[in-house]
Amino acid sequence: MIGIAEVARYAGVSTATVSRALSGNGHVSPATKLKVETAARELGYVVSSTASSLASGRMKNIGVVVPFLNRWFFTSVVEGAQRALLRNGYDLTLYNLTGDGIERQSVFEHFLLRQRVDAVIAVSLELTEDEIFRLHALGKPLVGVGGLIEGVRTLAIDDIAVARLATEHLLGLGHTRIAHIGGSQHYDLDFHLPTNRRFGYEAALTAAGIPLDPELDEDADFTIQGGYHAAKQLLGRPHGRPTAIFAASDEMAIGSILAARDLGLSVPRDVSIVGIDDHELAEFFGLSTIAQFPQGQGEKAVEILLDQLHPGQHDQVELNTPLPVKLIVRSSTARPGE
Amino acid sequence: MIGIAEVARYAGVSTATVSRALSGNGHVSPATKLKVETAARELGYVVSSTASSLASGRMKNIGVVVPFLNRWFFTSVVEGAQRALLRNGYDLTLYNLTGDGIERQSVFEHFLLRQRVDAVIAVSLELTEDEIFRLHALGKPLVGVGGLIEGVRTLAIDDIAVARLATEHLLGLGHTRIAHIGGSQHYDLDFHLPTNRRFGYEAALTAAGIPLDPELDEDADFTIQGGYHAAKQLLGRPHGRPTAIFAASDEMAIGSILAARDLGLSVPRDVSIVGIDDHELAEFFGLSTIAQFPQGQGEKAVEILLDQLHPGQHDQVELNTPLPVKLIVRSSTARPGE
DNA sequence: GTGAAAGCGCTAACAC
DNA sequence: GTGTTAGCGCTTTCAC
Numbered sequence: 073m074i075g076i077a078e079v080a081r082y083a084g085v086s087t088a089t090v091s092r093a094l095s096g097n098g099h100v101s102p103a104t105k106l107k108v109e110t111a112a113r114e115l116g117y118v119v120s121s122t123a124s125s126l127a128s129g130r131m132k133n134i135g136v137v138v139p140f141l142n143r144w145f146f147t148s149v150v151e152g153a154q155r156a157l158l159r160n161g162y163d164l165t166l167y168n169l170t171g172d173g174i175e176r177q178s179v180f181e182h183f184l185l186r187q188r189v190d191a192v193i194a195v196s197l198e199l200t201e202d203e204i205f206r207l208h209a210l211g212k213p214l215v216g217v218g219g220l221i222e223g224v225r226t227l228a229i230d231d232i233a234v235a236r237l238a239t240e241h242l243l244g245l246g247h248t249r250i251a252h253i254g255g256s257q258h259y260d261l262d263f264h265l266p267t268n269r270r271f272g273y274e275a276a277l278t279a280a281g282i283p284l285d286p287e288l289d290e291d292a293d294f295t296i297q298g299g300y301h302a303a304k305q306l307l308g309r310p311h312g313r314p315t316a317i318f319a320a321s322d323e324m325a326i327g328s329i330l331a332a333r334d335l336g337l338s339v340p341r342d343v344s345i346v347g348i349d350d351h352e353l354a355e356f357f358g359l360s361t362i363a364q365f366p367q368g369q370g371e372k373a374v375e376i377l378l379d380q381l382h383p384g385q386h387d388q389v390e391l392n393t394p395l396p397v398k399l400i401v402r403s404s405t406a407r408p409g410e
Numbered sequence: 411m412i413g414i415a416e417v418a419r420y421a422g423v424s425t426a427t428v429s430r431a432l433s434g435n436g437h438v439s440p441a442t443k444l445k446v447e448t449a450a451r452e453l454g455y456v457v458s459s460t461a462s463s464l465a466s467g468r469m470k471n472i473g474v475v476v477p478f479l480n481r482w483f484f485t486s487v488v489e490g491a492q493r494a495l496l497r498n499g500y501d502l503t504l505y506n507l508t509g510d511g512i513e514r515q516s517v518f519e520h521f522l523l524r525q526r527v528d529a530v531i532a533v534s535l536e537l538t539e540d541e542i543f544r545l546h547a548l549g550k551p552l553v554g555v556g557g558l559i560e561g562v563r564t565l566a567i568d569d570i571a572v573a574r575l576a577t578e579h580l581l582g583l584g585h586t587r588i589a590h591i592g593g594s595q596h597y598d599l600d601f602h603l604p605t606n607r608r609f610g611y612e613a614a615l616t617a618a619g620i621p622l623d624p625e626l627d628e629d630a631d632f633t634i635q636g637g638y639h640a641a642k643q644l645l646g647r648p649h650g651r652p653t654a655i656f657a658a659s660d661e662m663a664i665g666s667i668l669a670a671r672d673l674g675l676s677v678p679r680d681v682s683i684v685g686i687d688d689h690e691l692a693e694f695f696g697l698s699t700i701a702q703f704p705q706g707q708g709e710k711a712v713e714i715l716l717d718q719l720h721p722g723q724h725d726q727v728e729l730n731t732p733l734p735v736k737l738i739v740r741s742s743t744a745r746p747g748e
Numbered sequence: 749g750t751g752a753a754a755g756c757g758c759t760a761a762c763a764c
Numbered sequence: 765g766t767g768t769t770a771g772c773g774c775t776t777t778c779a780c
Contacts (some may be wrong), residue, residue: 073525073757073760075757076757076758076759077757077758079763085766085767086766086767086768087757087758087759087767087768088758088759088760088766088769089765089766090758091758091759091760092759092760092765092766095759097760098759098760098765098766099765099766100765101765101766102767104765104766118519118523118525118527119524119757120464120523120524120528120756120757120758121464121524122460122464122469122525122756122757122758123464123524123757123758123759123772124757124758124759125460125758125772125774126458126460126461126756126757126758126759126771126772126774127757127758127759127760127762128758128759128772129759130549130770131460133503136599139766141485141488141489141492142482142485142690143485144480147480147485148480149502150479151479151480151506151507151508154479154505154506155508156505156514157523158516158517160648163503163521163526164497164504164505165502165503165504166488166492166502166503166504167492167502168488168489168492168493170489171773175493175496178496179496181456183496183501185456186456186457186458186459187411187456187458187459187460188459188460188471188501209473211759225762243617245600280442289670297691297694297696300694302779311775314483333671352480353634353635356634356635358637366768385483395637411773413773413774414774414775415773415774423750423751424750424751424752425751425752425773425774425775426750426751426752426753426775426776427749427751428774429775429776430749430750430775430776433775435775435776435778436749436750436775437749437750438749438750439749439750442749442750457773457774458772458773458774460772460773460774461756461772461773461774461775462774462775463756463772463774464755464756464757464758464773464774464775465755465756465757465773465774465775465776466756466767466774467775479767520775571770710759742770
């Protein structure tokens with residue numbers, strides 16, 4: 073292992089100068105800087121991140137905590153975060169909390185607190201007060217993505233507004249019997265996201281003067297399978313079949329499309345279906361949806377954190393811009409048939 | 411930040427003893443060990459991983475490099491690896507090589523080599539000789555998952571055998587016009603996986619005395635969309651429609667099922683379809699497939715690496731057990747219709 | 749079984 | 765702008 077001393081000797085300068093030249097902290101004349109860089113390259117020198125971290129207190133590493141990995145939203149956020157971090161010379165350490173609470177406790181007790189990360193991104197994860205307290209106590213910036221965390225800067229779309237917009241899209245087309253497929257209480261662990269989307273749906277109906285019909289509300293688990301099952305129940309009933317379905321996620325909306333097909337119903341002629349996400353399969357299924365941009369959310373989370381870690385070094389992140397969403401109308405929604 | 415010194419003082423021992431007691435390296439009397447553990451807990455002490463790494467040379471961190479994240483196979487491997495690492499007190503640093511080659515170079519130049527990881531898992535990634543050489547030069551164990559890497563211990567199913575098995579399943583049911591949807595040359599970047607699966611398909615047909623028909627071979631990109639498009643071409647032709655399709659991945663097989671439905675063909679009555687993977691949606695679509703177990707592959711990769719890092723400390727990993735695969739027959743395959 | 753002390757390789761004052 | 769040097773907080777010989 074070739075160290076900073078060799079580089080210094082080779083370049084004919086001190087180790088301090090090598091450190092400064094390579095890290096960009098502190099002033100070094102352009103000439104020496106070049107000399108050092110050349111020396112480092114020729115010797116194949118790479119800083120020891122542990123030594124560097126120990127001396128500087130900076131890890132150049134941020135922790136990303138997700139509840140699952142096998143979901144489009146989460147992996148997209150991680151991809152976005154990864155890309156932004158790579159650009160800035162940071163590593164991404166991934167903590168996947170799938171499974172029992174023991175894993176979760178372990179992550180907090182022994183990993184995050186082990187001074188391995190400069191900051192933490194919590195994706196769709198409700199942290200306990202204690203967990204937040206401990207992170208704050210360590211001076212670790214923390215940002216949430218995908219749901220509100222008490223007392224923590226969070227990046228999340230306005231679930232109520234988005235659900236309302238989706239429902240209004242259906243109302244605007246002339247639908248009045250609009251069903252909702254949303255999350256069950258069980259799924260409400262993180263952030264009341266299902267609850268908020270239901271609120272948006274109900275608000276839109278109420279504003280349009282349409283009474284809520286509990287018969288038109290089915291629970292599902294945010295998967296294609298779950299959406300399929302729920303839609304079957306809604307669309308299979310002999311009387312009062314809805315003419316439109318608002319599913320709280322694209323996965324469930326896709327399941328609904330498949331359910332409609334299996335029942336011999338045509339989308340959108342017999343039933344219109346709208347989702348939320350703009351999932352990678354949404355276009356393939358012609359699904360009308362409200363796009364959110366999870367990769368962008370991951371990138372933005374990183375920018376916010378880096379801004380906190382190095383104030384003023386980055387383009388000022390617009391902290392208060394609401395997250396973008398976009399209604400994308402494809403072929404799964406139309407005016408109700410006669 | 412409370413350090414090892416405080417714990418030592420609090421427990422009335424030396425820092426050396428604290429280190430030994432907490433890390434399990436070296437002998438400490440049960441009594442002192444208990445004292446130290448109590449002290450550490452009461453003071454809320456957590457080792458500084460950077461200091462520990464610098465002093466010991468161990469990072470307790472392994473790097474996982476993937477070409478994408480938004481694919482079921484990759485996230486499954488990562489999940490499995492993560493779980494196994496967590497159990498062993500290791501962190502997982504994720505490198506996603508999506509995008510241009512610059513990212514890739516950057517990962518190798520500035521990240522992996524920065525002494526951040528003890529070992530590397532490369533998932534479905536063909537490494538260059540130079541990349542392998544550099545990792546070996548650093549003494550970093552390396553294991554590949556999902557494809558052979560020259561000169562590197564690799565975990566991969568036998569693609570030829572698996573493809574052959576899938577094809578034989580169709581042959582055994584009595585099919586003779588069996589189409590293949592596989593990867594294009596373009597996708598062949600990593601490991602000739604598509605090529606190997608094609609070989610297996612061809613071998614099965616040849617062994618059964620069935621001549622290969624280039625008309626029955628379509629390229630796709632391993633996505634649902636790609637499989638859909640390819641299957642449409644195969645199933646839409648007026649003459650010589652295949653009675654069965656072997657798709658080289660479940661995503662493409664699912665796309666094929668959807669294509670058949672859209673053409674008004676019934677699966678499996680009009681066309682049988684088999685895939686490879688046992689994707690999370692396979693059961694939902696009733697897809698017959700050859701299961702591989704990516705989570706298990708990720709776990710096993712970790713076990714192999716830990717075994718190399720701490721020889722003899724773990725249950726001996728069976729290095730030479732072939733990776734398990736399993737034919738799962740569901741409702742997408744049947745005898746050909748009349 | 750336990751303690752003393754010498755590093756691990758770098759960064760950041762502080763001097764010049 | 766550059767060099768000197770004292771740590772950063774542990775681990776690990778080497779004594780005892």
